[in-house]
Amino acid sequence: MMSEPRIPDLDHLRRAYDATSKATQVTPLLEARALAKLTGAERVFVKPESLQWAGSFKVRGAYWRLKCLTAEEARKGVVAYSSGNFAQGLAAAGQALDIPVTIVMPIDAPKAKSDATRGYGARVIQTEHGSRAREEVALERAKEISEAEKLTLLHPFDDPEVVAGQAGVGLEALDQLAAKGVSANTLFCPVGGGGLIGGVSLAFHYLSPRTEIVAVEPERFNGMGKSLAHGGIETVPLTTPPSICDGLMARRPGVAPFAAMERVGARPVTVADADVRRAMKLAFERLKLVLEPSGAASLAALLSGTVDVTGDTVLVVCSGGNVSLADFMRHVADA
Numbered sequence: 001m002m003s004e005p006r007i008p009d010l011d012h013l014r015r016a017y018d019a020t021s022k023a024t025q026v027t028p029l030l031e032a033r034a035l036a037k038l039t040g041a042e043r044v045f046v047k048p049e050s051l052q053w054a055g056s057f058k059v060r061g062a063y064w065r066l067k068c069l070t071a072e073e074a075r076k077g078v079v080a081y082s083s084g085n086f087a088q089g090l091a092a093a094g095q096a097l098d099i100p101v102t103i104v105m106p107i108d109a110p111k112a113k114s115d116a117t118r119g120y121g122a123r124v125i126q127t128e129h130g131s132r133a134r135e136e137v138a139l140e141r142a143k144e145i146s147e148a149e150k151l152t153l154l155h156p157f158d159d160p161e162v163v164a165g166q167a168g169v170g171l172e173a174l175d176q177l178a179a180k181g182v183s184a185n186t187l188f189c190p191v192g193g194g195g196l197i198g199g200v201s202l203a204f205h206y207l208s209p210r211t212e213i214v215a216v217e218p219e220r221f222n223g224m225g226k227s228l229a230h231g232g233i234e235t236v237p238l239t240t241p242p243s244i245c246d247g248l249m250a251r252r253p254g255v256a257p258f259a260a261m262e263r264v265g266a267r268p269v270t271v272a273d274a275d276v277r278r279a280m281k282l283a284f285e286r287l288k289l290v291l292e293p294s295g296a297a298s299l300a301a302l303l304s305g306t307v308d309v310t311g312d313t314v315l316v317v318c319s320g321g322n323v324s325l326a327d328f329m330r331h332v333a334d335a
Contacts, residue, residue: 158254194257
């Protein structure tokens with residue numbers, strides 16, 4: 001009989017943040033009056049994790065997960081699969097902690113992300129997946145490497161320790177909001193496999209339980225939304241056409257993040273690629289932020305008007321900015 005997934009408590013989240021905050025940047029909390037005017041909100045704050053080390057929030061969970069290794073596991077090193085942002089975050093964390101990192105990446109992962117991962121000193125192995133799900137092929141290869149080389153296999157989001165590490169985004173934002181004398185009525189957070197929203201929503205659940213959590217997924221890749229609606233993990237069909245939000249194309253949420261989300265509750269919404277492109281353009285023009293498509297998904301959801309935020313204080317987590325100049329210009333030009 002399978003045991004119930006462990007849900008980190010507040011003390012666990014704080015211990016993780018205490019460790020990771022020594023190695024990560026405090027990303028700013030930007031007030032965006034232009035967004036408040038556009039949406040009817042009282043105030044809108046943006047948390048740009050695009051300005052974090054390695055260009056996304058992923059380094060937080062990766063660093064904490066590596067800190068949880070035994071001395072022998074750390075000496076031998078780790079292997080994981082990722083399409084990009086966890087790869088870079090884990091590679092950067094491994095470099096900081098002097099832990100060898102191997103990353104298995106799908107061949108169609110953005111080149112800017114694979115190049116950056118190598119730049120942080122990780123060994124990158126790419127996989128051809130053909131008509132199969134790319135994450136399944138990459139995971140199989142990572143398992144083979146783990147067994148052959150005795151490396152610790154890490155999952156990019158389905159791990160309670162990764163969830164605990166990602167909660168630092170929420171704890172940090174809560175401190176920043178408190179310093180401004182405000183609390184958030186509504187929080188927009190992107191969802192791929194669920195590691196980020198799992199951690200952030202737990203932080204708000206414990207410390208700001210009245211905040212409504214809006215879980216933002218790309219159209220068609222709404223595995224978390226479907227899973228929450230059905231009370232069990234649902235999988236997006238393999239034939240689903242891709243989204244420009246490469247980092248949010250998980251076909252199903254992780255067990256650990258889903259357990260956290262079931263406890264907390266959330267309002268699932270989806271965004272179209274066209275909305276994401278417009279959000280990327282607005283972020284650049286009005287906020288002076290360069291966001292990758294996945295990093296702009298929450299902003300796209302706010303701007304779409306799907307959720308009525310009239311009179312609210314809103315927090316938007318913009319999760320990453322790892323995008324090549326060519327791809328950024330192409331997306332913005334199409335907005």
